[in-house]
Amino acid sequence: MNAFEIRGLTVQYQPGITPLKNLDLDVPNGQFLCVLGPSGQGKSTLLRCLAGLLVPTEGVIRAQGKPVEGPDASRGMVFQQDAIPGWLRVRDNVALGSRSTDEQVAHFIRAVGLEGREKDWPRQLSGGMRKRVAIAAVFANDPDILLMDEPFSSLDHLTRTGLHETVLQLWEETGKTIVFVTHDVDEAITLADRIVIVGRGGVRADVPVTFPRPRGENLRMDVDANLLRAALLESLK
Numbered sequence: 393m394n395a396f397e398i399r400g401l402t403v404q405y406q407p408g409i410t411p412l413k414n415l416d417l418d419v420p421n422g423q424f425l426c427v428l429g430p431s432g433q434g435k436s437t438l439l440r441c442l443a444g445l446l447v448p449t450e451g452v453i454r455a456q457g458k459p460v461e462g463p464d465a466s467r468g469m470v471f472q473q474d475a476i477p478g479w480l481r482v483r484d485n486v487a488l489g490s491r492s493t494d495e496q497v498a499h500f501i502r503a504v505g506l507e508g509r510e511k512d513w514p515r516q517l518s519g520g521m522r523k524r525v526a527i528a529a530v531f532a533n534d535p536d537i538l539l540m541d542e543p544f545s546s547l548d549h550l551t552r553t554g555l556h557e558t559v560l561q562l563w564e565e566t567g568k569t570i571v572f573v574t575h576d577v578d579e580a581i582t583l584a585d586r587i588v589i590v591g592r593g594g595v596r597a598d599v600p601v602t603f604p605r606p607r608g609e610n611l612r613m614d615v616d617a618n619l620l621r622a623a624l625l626e627s628l629k
Contacts, residue, residue, distance in 0.1 A: 393457050395419045395537050395569035396442060401451035403437050411437045413593030415451070419571060421536075424563055426584035427573045430628060433591040435573045439541050442571060443469050456536060465491070468535035472542045476514055476525050483510035485525050490532040500528040503565075504558050520551035524558065531562050540572045544579070553608075556582055560605070577624050581617060582607050589627050597627040 396419040403412040411434035419425050429435045440446035441453060444462040453460040455467060476485045487497045501507060504524035514522055523543060530538055540559075544552040560583065563570055574580050580587045581601060589597040603617060611617040 393421065394454075395421045395423070395456065396571070397452075397454040397457075398442075399452045401438070401441065401453065402449045403434070403441065403446065404449045410593060412441075412448070412590075415590070415594045417588065417595060419569060421456075421569055422567050424560075424570045424583060424585045425572065426580035426587045427571060427590055428577065428580045428587055428624065428628070429575065429590040429596075431575060434593065435575075435590050436541055438590060439469075439539050439571065439573050442537075443467055443539050445469075465533065466536045467539060468530040468533050468537070469539045470523075470526050470530050470541070470543045472545060474514075474519070474522050474526070476522060476529065478514045480514075481510065482506055482512050482514075482517070482525055485514070486528045486532050488529065490529070491534045492532045497532050500532045500562075503531075503562055504528045505554075518551075520547050520555065523547065523555060527555070527559060527562070531566065531568075535568070537569045537571070540570065542573050542575065545575070552579070557606070559583070577621055577628070578611075580624070581611060581620060587624065589624065591628070597624070599624070 398415060398417040401412050401415040402410065404410045427435050427438060437446065441448050442460065444460050444464060480488060483497065483501065486501055490497055501510060504527055506521065506524055506528065544555050572583060584601045587599045587601055588595055603611065
């Protein structure tokens with residue numbers, strides 16, 4: 393069974409504005425899929441449909457074999473903007489709505505590097521730390537699928553690199569399916585098992601990424617990685 397089966401997905405906001413049209417896509421369980429594309433080409437629209445936050449105009453989406461008819465605890469989401477309640481301390485944010493035990497909540501707080509900051513308020517944290525809280529919270533809720541909408545786009549390079557490592561460690565530990573939207577080619581190559589480029593309403597490219605993990609700055613000197621980067625950039629034009 394696939395994590396997602398998408399058939400004929402069409403979203404039309406108004407006549408002439410159709411970011412997705414007859415899109416077909418399968419996402420296997422446990423895969424780290426990056427959805428790449430320019431702004432305004434349907435990446436976030438696709439993710440909102442997968443989350444059940446947006447009802448498509450046409451088409452069918454199945455998650456774990458069941459039709460997506462609205463938000464569900466089996467699909468967790470990390471948004472581009474901070475979405476953690478400012479009136480809850482770190483630990484309470486991570487535990488909010490959690491299906492994990494106290495010990496598991498503590499584990500995820502440690503895993504994202506916030507041990508010792510459990511009693512801090514969000515206003516006491518940097519942007520990167522708040523994003524770590526959001527990541528810990530979504531893993532603590534134990535969904536089958538994680539949906540991430542350009543979660544690190546506002547962060548500096550070093551902070552993003554650290555968060556890439558954190559997400560990959562938790563993904564390898566838990567075996568979750570992750571669908572990660574980004575406009576950054578290097579981020580996609582670093583993270584993904586597979587990259588799908590969305591544009592002109594459908595899937596414009598579908599590319600496996602087979603470089604051994606962990607991946608880092610060494611990929612910038614890798615001939616095959618540079619060829620893939622060039623091909624992806626060409627597809628984005």
